[in-house]
Amino acid sequence: MSRRTMKLIPKTLLAAALLLLATQAYAKDNLCGECHTSKEIAAFGNVMSWDRSVFQSKDTLCPGILELKKEAYFTESRLVKFDELLTELEHKTRRYPEYMRADMDGYAVQYAGLATVTPTSIDSIAGPNLKIKKKMHEVYETMNKLKDNYKMEKVIGFGLAGVMLILLLFSLGLKNTLKG
Amino acid sequence: MPKRICLVLAVLVTAVFLAACGEHGEGNKVDPKVLAEVADKASKLADDLDNMNTRAYGLAALGTTMATVDPAGARPVLDEALAVAKDVHSPANKAALAELVSATAGWEGSDLETVAPVIKRIEDATSRVWAIRAAAGGIAILDKGRAMAALTEAAAEAEAIPDKKYRDLDLRSVAQEMAGMDSQKATAVADKIADPRVKAWALTAIGSDIAGKNRDEAVKVLSAAADTAVAIQNMEPTSELVTSETKEDVKQKVLDAQKARLAAAAAKALSGTAAVMAGIDGAKAGEMFAKAASIAEGIQMSYTQAYAISDVACEMAASDPAGADALAEKIGADHGDAKFAAMLKAARAKAKDGKIEQADLEKLQEVAEGISDSFDKAKALEQVGLAMAGVSKEAAAKVADKIEYPANNMSRTSMLRNEVLAAIAVAWSKESDDEAKKALDKVEEPRFAKADILYIKGNALADMAGIKAATDQAAAIKLYGKAAGMASDCKSTQLQWKVATGLCKLDTDKLFDMAAKIEGDDYNKAKALTEIASDWSAKKDAKAPMAWDMAAKAASAIEDNYASADMLKSVAARCAQYDKAKAAAMFAKARERVNKIGAKV
Numbered sequence: 001m002s003r004r005t006m007k008l009i010p011k012t013l014l015a016a017a018l019l020l021l022a023t024q025a026y027a028k029d030n031l032c033g034e035c036h037t038s039k040e041i042a043a044f045g046n047v048m049s050w051d052r053s054v055f056q057s058k059d060t061l062c063p064g065i066l067e068l069k070k071e072a073y074f075t076e077s078r079l080v081k082f083d084e085l086l087t088e089l090e091h092k093t094r095r096y097p098e099y100m101r102a103d104m105d106g107y108a109v110q111y112a113g114l115a116t117v118t119p120t121s122i123d124s125i126a127g128p129n130l131k132i133k134k135k136m137h138e139v140y141e142t143m144n145k146l147k148d149n150y151k152m153e154k155v156i157g158f159g160l161a162g163v164m165l166i167l168l169l170f171s172l173g174l175k176n177t178l179k180g
Numbered sequence: 181m182p183k184r185i186c187l188v189l190a191v192l193v194t195a196v197f198l199a200a201c202g203e204h205g206e207g208n209k210v211d212p213k214v215l216a217e218v219a220d221k222a223s224k225l226a227d228d229l230d231n232m233n234t235r236a237y238g239l240a241a242l243g244t245t246m247a248t249v250d251p252a253g254a255r256p257v258l259d260e261a262l263a264v265a266k267d268v269h270s271p272a273n274k275a276a277l278a279e280l281v282s283a284t285a286g287w288e289g290s291d292l293e294t295v296a297p298v299i300k301r302i303e304d305a306t307s308r309v310w311a312i313r314a315a316a317g318g319i320a321i322l323d324k325g326r327a328m329a330a331l332t333e334a335a336a337e338a339e340a341i342p343d344k345k346y347r348d349l350d351l352r353s354v355a356q357e358m359a360g361m362d363s364q365k366a367t368a369v370a371d372k373i374a375d376p377r378v379k380a381w382a383l384t385a386i387g388s389d390i391a392g393k394n395r396d397e398a399v400k401v402l403s404a405a406a407d408t409a410v411a412i413q414n415m416e417p418t419s420e421l422v423t424s425e426t427k428e429d430v431k432q433k434v435l436d437a438q439k440a441r442l443a444a445a446a447a448k449a450l451s452g453t454a455a456v457m458a459g460i461d462g463a464k465a466g467e468m469f470a471k472a473a474s475i476a477e478g479i480q481m482s483y484t485q486a487y488a489i490s491d492v493a494c495e496m497a498a499s500d501p502a503g504a505d506a507l508a509e510k511i512g513a514d515h516g517d518a519k520f521a522a523m524l525k526a527a528r529a530k531a532k533d534g535k536i537e538q539a540d541l542e543k544l545q546e547v548a549e550g551i552s553d554s555f556d557k558a559k560a561l562e563q564v565g566l567a568m569a570g571v572s573k574e575a576a577a578k579v580a581d582k583i584e585y586p587a588n589n590m591s592r593t594s595m596l597r598n599e600v601l602a603a604i605a606v607a608w609s610k611e612s613d614d615e616a617k618k619a620l621d622k623v624e625e626p627r628f629a630k631a632d633i634l635y636i637k638g639n640a641l642a643d644m645a646g647i648k649a650a651t652d653q654a655a656a657i658k659l660y661g662k663a664a665g666m667a668s669d670c671k672s673t674q675l676q677w678k679v680a681t682g683l684c685k686l687d688t689d690k691l692f693d694m695a696a697k698i699e700g701d702d703y704n705k706a707k708a709l710t711e712i713a714s715d716w717s718a719k720k721d722a723k724a725p726m727a728w729d730m731a732a733k734a735a736s737a738i739e740d741n742y743a744s745a746d747m748l749k750s751v752a753a754r755c756a757q758y759d760k761a762k763a764a765a766m767f768a769k770a771r772e773r774v775n776k777i778g779a780k781v
Contacts, residue, residue: 029218033237034310036350037356038244038317040385050519050563051495053556056487059448061377077555080595099630104669105631108595112635113674117703120746 030122032064046126048072048115067122071129072115078136079108085143093150100139107132107139210291222298229268229305231778236265238742239775243748244318246767249756251322253764256770262330265311271335272671277302306617307341309350317357324361331358335369352382358388360673363397367404380409380449380765384421388456395460402457406468409449413475415442440481444488444736448475448680448752451495458499466469469496473507486515493522501526514549520560523547527567536567536574545579558583558596565600569607573619595632598623602640609644613655616644631670638666642679653686660686664694673701677708684712688723695730706734710754717758723763732766736773745773 027108032041047068054073060066110132119125187295240262246254266275280302284295320327335354341347351373358366366386373379383405417438420432454468459639469492475486489511497504508522520578522590527540541564548560561583568576583597605619620640625633645659660683680694691712698705713727731751738744752766 028656031237032243033232033314034308037351037353038241038314040356050559051524053489053517053553055483056490056518056521059445059487061381073555080555080558086395102628102631105356107636112632113672113704116674118744124743165335177676 010136021052030064030067032120034062035062047119048117062123064119067123068119071126075129075132075136078133079104079111082136082140083138089143089146093147095146097143097146100142102134103139109138131136185479187207188322188478195307208768209289212401215291215294218280219282219295219298222302224279225273225276226298226305228580228778229273229302232264232268233311234310234776235741235774236268239264239316240311240318240769241312241476241773242745242770243315244321245753247318247321248463249753250760250764250767254318255322257617257767258315258322259408261315262312265309265315267309268669269306273302273306277306280756285654298612304346305344307337307343308346309338309341310353313350313354313357316608318563318763320357320361328358328361332365335372335380339372340452343591344374344428348356348375352385354376355382356385356389358518363390363394363401367401376408376412376415377445377449380405380412382452382665383408384449384456387453387667391456391460398460399457399464402453405453406450406457406471408560409446409453410471410475412446412449413443414755417442426486428635437481437484440479440484443475443479444491447472447479447488448491448495451476451492455495455498462499465499469503471588483515484511486518490515490518490526494525497522497525501529505571505674506527514778515549515550516547517537517553517556517560518542521549524560524563535570538568538571539567541571545582549582554753558594562596562600565597566603573604576600576607580604595636598633598636602631602636606640606643609647620674633670634666634670635672635675638663638672639668640674640680642682645679646682649682657686664697669696673698674704677704681708681711685715688716688721689729691723691727703736703743705737706751709734710751713755714758719757725759728759728762732762732769735766736769741773741776741779745770748773 032044036044047065050072052071057066057069082104083101086097086104086111089095089097111129114128114132117125196587204570217612222599236749239257243254243261246257277299280295280299281517284292284299284731286294316327316330316334331354335351335358337661338347338350338354341350345713351369355366355373356370357423358369363386367383370379370382372440373382383401390401397590406478417435419434419438421434426434448470454472457468458465458676472495474493475490476485476492478719479485479488482680489507493504493507496507504522504526508519508526511519511522514521527536527544528535530540544560545564545568548557548564551557553558561570561579565576565579565583568579580597580600583594583600583655602620602625605616605623609616620637623633623637623640625637641663645663648659660679664676664679664683664747676694676698679700683694684691695705709727709731713731716724717729728751732748732755735744735747738747748766748770752763752770755766756763
């Protein structure tokens with residue numbers, strides 16, 4: 001290992017440590033009890049259920065409610081939207097990405113289970129939901145790759161057909177020339 | 181020649197690179213080692229203080245629950261909660277904060293950006309009083325005088341919180357906690373809140389708290405809350421989007437939008453106060469609602485206006501559903517979601533035995549179909565369909581057909597639509613098993629990837645079994661069996677435990693069999709076992725103590741200390757109704773777990 005590389009290692013480690021510290025700069029947990037009394041919390045009911053558009057909830061004084069509503073909106077709307085995208089992929093590209101659909105269905109079930117949890121803090125929902133969102137994003141990326149591959153195969157296919165046509169015309173021309 | 185061009189290009193690229201580095205690095209004057217050392221120290225302190233506050237809050241919540249079932253056991257827990265919460269504010273911690281502030285004085289640029297948020301965390305932890313307030317809330321059940329003393333001290337400390345938002349929020353919660361003991365002192369604390377939005381919220385909560393004990397005082401406090409709510413409109417609009425460089429016309433537009441939002445907040449707060457007043461003085465409540473509606477209707481921005489009117493109508497729904505409906509009608513057709521939210525609330529308020537009237541549901545369906553956002557439209561129709569299933573199964577099926585999200589019809593049947601179809605099947609199960617089966621078959625199962633469908637069907641079967649259990653246990657057990665299979669196939673432990681709960685209430689021998697088949701998920705396991713143990717205890721079944729032990733074991737197995745303690749507390753609170761000694765052991769275990777918060781593993 002060169003001396004320069006050796007010098008770089010502690011600097012990189014320092015940068016990584018600082019980055020780690022910077023990501024810890026938010027308050028932990030965000031418990032409902034930070035702003036609400038136990039009496040209020042007991043009267044909350046099911047805050048995860050849909051009763052109005054997320055846009056109508058945006059001016060609520062409780063940032064926790066807003067955050068939970070956003071989490072629910074984000075995951076649920078994407079679950080349904082990705083289902084649509086998968087079907088579109090199936091119809092347009094004649095590919096059957098069943099394994100991706102199976103993954104998405106699994107995440108939908110995980111989310112349904114999460115939605116039954118009574119939140120005690122923002123993180124009690126946002127933490128597990130983040131894992132679901134990350135996995136859903138992986139499916140989305142795979143879906144896009146599949147779409148791109150299909151496009152590429154289409155281009156290659158047309159290209160090959162074009163080359164074949166040129167060769168055919170060339171051979172016809174050559175044949176006519178030789179006849180003449 | 182080409183060599184010369186390459187050289188010039190290389191010099192140019194290097195110059196740009198160096199310039200970029202120079203700009204970025206500006207302000208980074210602190211020695212990286214010193215920066216890392218200070219940041220590490222600050223981060224450790226912030227974590228420790230946050231953990232102490234969480235621990236104090238966990239102990240306070242535990243003590244509050246214990247206070248009603250085991251007052252003697254609760255006292256030391258609440259004492260410890262108060263001591264830990266106060267310890268966060270200790271002179272040593274405040275000195276450590278002051279030291280960090282002075283060590284970083286003069287830092288700028290990215291150096292400051294690295295440490296400033298962590299220092300803010302320490303400042304919040306050492307100045308906020310929410311954990312003290314929570315402990316005092318529990319102490320109030322046992323010793324009102326001591327609780328008031330702690331709250332009075334907390335209120336005085338809260339006034340000095342540097343963060344204005346937290347200052348007001350903490351004063352609000354302290355005032356609300358005081359309300360049950362001394363409404364005048366509570367109102368005096370609420371009067372110190374600077375932001376009228378938070379102040380109106382606090383006064384309304386105090387008014388609500390004392391309404392049952394002192395009507396005249398409640399009217400007085402609520403009238404003050406109403407005046408404060410109206411005053412929200414007079415707040416100066418501000419926005420982070422407006423800077424000294426913002427163009428005048430853009431600035432005006434942003435501030436106008438903010439002004440509209442303040443009016444909406446005023447209308448919402450006033451209607452919230454009116455909703456509480458409705459239980460005391462109908463005429464005064466009517467005046468407040470009228471004023472709130474007039475503020476909302478006077479908003480010029482159409483979206484803000486629609487949501488403000490909807491918010492007022494939602495608050496009005498419980499006391500005056502017809503008035504809420506009439507107000508919701510004023511919302512334009514372009515804002516179907518706002519109109520739907522208000523009308524749903526009014527319809528639920530009018531419902532008899534939990535059933536919304538069909539005419540209301542049909543009206544709701546009409547409004548839902550007019551919602552422009554496809555997700556909100558589908559969710560609104562789902563709500564109508566679910567409610568309609570219990571009223572008219574045919575009409576509910578028609579609503580299900582209208583759920584076309586995603587809108588292009590290419591996707592297989594929407595999950596939301598399947599939920600309505602499953603609800604129709606559950607409704608049928610009260611009348612005919614055959615019809616219920618046929619209805620459930622309408623939730624089509626694809627050949628592959630059907631976990632979500634199995635989840636919906638399994639859930640419906642569990643609900644059907646729950647209904648059947650009262651009249652035909654054998655049939656119910658059969659249905660639970662089918663539901664268990666589906667829950668297992670879709671890998672939902674939450675559903676598996678839901679099924680196990682129902683099944684074990686009918687057949688106590690099934691518990692071990694079911695528990696052996698379900699892997700992981702201690703949260704749902706503890707919840708389900710608590711239900712089962714409660715049911716068995718009520719029936720005086722000899723196996724009940726074993727079920728309580730299993731529930732406590734599952735709750736203890738939850739990895740996160742706070743979540744585990746919270747679950748143990750819930751299990752113990754239920755258990756205390758039947759077995760106080762066992763509950764005391766669980767409470768002790770919960771306290772042990774709370775005290776592990778922040779402990780190094």
